Amino acid sequence: MYTSTRNAQLQLNSKEALTQGFATDGGLFVLPTLPKVDLDQMLATNYQGQAKIVLSALLPDFEAEVIDQVVTEAYGKQWDDARITPLQKLNDQYILELFHGPTSAFKDIGLQVLPRLLHNAIDAQTKVLILAATSGDTGKAALEGFKDVPQTGIATFYPDGGVSPIQEKQMRTTGGENTHVAAIKGNFDDAQTAVKQMLxxxxxxxxxxxxxxxxxxxxxxxxxxxxxxxxFNAYQQLVQAGAIQTGDEINFTVPTGNFGDVLAGYYAKLMGLPVNKLIVATNANSEVADFLNTGIYDRNRDFIKTVSPSMDIQISSNLERLLFYKSGGDSALVAKLMQDLAETGRYQVSAELLDAIQQDFVAGSASDDDVRDAIASVDSKVDYVMDPHTANGYVVQHQLNVPGVTVLLSTASPFKFPQVVAEAVLKARFESGFDAMAALREQRHLTIPAPLAQLQQLPERFDTVLNPEAMPEWVAQLAKEM
Structure with missing residues (x-):
């Protein structure tokens, strides 16, 4: 049974936890103990087979035939690489590309699955309005995933002026009868806080x-x-390539905003994957990296807009789940820390808890100049173009230089941030993201992902801009239309 990070007495099954999404006490749903999976079994099957094993373990109330159908539909022809998340070797560097789905960002991996699971979890009379706060990539991936899914609507909120022009264009041109988009006057944290309050x-x-x-x-x-x-799939690809032997520990470097991507790596470790260190990379909004190094989480600082906007986050929600596990499931402690954060903008954990966290996590941050230099350097050395978020990871990975085989997670296509990438690679500035995309294609002979290549011709459907306090009334109106 799932419980809340802030109340260990609360109990829901996995269908209920997925449908509700967020605990009534403000906490996040967690399994007190994560199930182990058989590593040999995971290494003996393909991506879809691995997904079925993991989802069945973490969401045990979904019938096997439902999991089979969901996985088959979620990881099919909408991916431009049959491997789903291919591993690239660049000299001594391994990069796991997570952007081969329909919106060219790693969020597709979860958001091709969630809508299908949700539809199977609700009864025929239930209607669900999905809310998504986004710093750029979740929004479009959620819109695409929930587009025209029966009995659902989807409303995405993004910070006005706080995402890349391509990300904004992706959201504002989304099709579907049940999709809705609004820009928010404020930053991502304002949008995310408002969504949590509405729930x-x-x-x-x-x-x-x-x-x-x-x-x-x-x-x-x-x-x-x-x-x-x-x-698990990255580990399998390393074994198949002869880079490691089964049982060897490896590291992962993860560009981090809301801490979900890297938390999934910690889940993998708890479920039996041989992981040494999870290397957490932030941009100049370094609250998470500073916390992992000092034990003090302090968001009382200026919010900085960077060239990696999807990581421009000051309150990393999924860190709460890590605190739950590392404190031995002490939900009272987690509730107190989250109360401190809400009331004072900061909290501090004990030396013992910090030590437990640092057994698995190391962290650093990168500046915009670091990011641009990394994009240019990797391109010139190995003829590979990274997006700015992946470049944050590259910088921090080389700063910390953790021993052993390390896989860098590449979270988005460089074509989602073409102006930043073109400036670094081509040493030229472009007023239009589409002009930058064309220049990268022509001068670097790169292939633009099909959905992005078609984007410029699509009509924009949404232009709503809201103050955060106006979001509940807007949502209420959307619900009436359902």
């Missing part, structure tokens, strides 16, 4: 009638669980 807003719930709210962010266990799979 536990009694006045709003009364207005919604029979429509339930849920979430598409990685605070939903149905979004997080599928991300565990690619850690």
């Amino acid at each position: 536990n807003n009694a006045e709003l719930a009364a207005k919604l009638g029979s429509v339930k709210l849920s979430v598409a962010n990685s605070i939903n266990i149905g979004r997080l669980a599928p991300q565990v799979v690619y850690y």
Whole structure:
């Protein structure tokens, strides 16, 4: 049974936890003990087989035939590489490409699964309105995943002026009868906080009638669980390439914003994957890296807009799940720390708890100049173009130089941030992201992912801009239309 990070007495089955998305006490749903999977069995099957094993272990209330159908549909022809998450070797560097799905970002891995699971978890009379706060990539992936899924609607909120032009264009051109998009006056944290508040807003719930709210962010266990799979798959690809032997420990470097991507790696370790260190990379919004190094989480600092906007986050929600596991399931402690964060903007953990966290995690941060230099350097050395978020990981990985085989997770196509990439690689500035994409294609002979190549011609459907306090009334109106 799932419980809340802030109340160990709460119990829900996995279908209920996935449908509800977020605990009524403000906590996140967790399994007190994560199940082990058979490593040999994981290494003997393909990506889809690995996904079935992991999802069955973490979401045991879903019938086997449902898991089979969901995985088959989620990881099919909408991926431009049959391996789903191919591993690239660049000299002595391994990069796991997580951006081969329909929106060219790693969020597709979870958001091709979550809508299908949710549809199977609800009864025929239930309608669910999905809310998604996004710093750039979750929004489009959620919109694409939930587009025209029966009995659901999807509303995505992004910071106005806080995502790349390509990311914004992706969201504002989304098709589907049940999709909705609004820019928020503020940053990602403002949007995410407002979404969390709406999920536990009694006045709003009364207005919604029979429509339930849920979430598409990685605070939903149905979004997080599928991300565990690619850690096992990367390990399998290393074994198959002869880079490691089964049982060898490896490291993963993960660009981090909301801490979901790297938390999935920790889940993989708890479930039996031989992982040495998880290397956490942040940009100039370094609250998470500073916490992992000092034990003090402090968001009382300026919010910085960077060239890696999907990581421009000051409150990393999934860190709460790590605190739960590393404290031995001490939900009272987690509740107190989260209360401190809400009231004062900071909290501090004990030396013992910090030591437990540092057994598995190391961290660093990268500046925008570091990121640009890394993109240019890797391109010139090995003829490979990284997006800015992956470049954050590259910088921190080389800063910390953790011994052993290390896999860098590449979280998005460089074509989602073409102006930054073109400036680094081509030493030229472009006013338009589409002009930058064309220049990268022509001068570097790169293939633009098909959905991005078609993007410029699509009409924009959404132009709503809201203050955060106006979000509940807007959501109530969407629910009436359902």
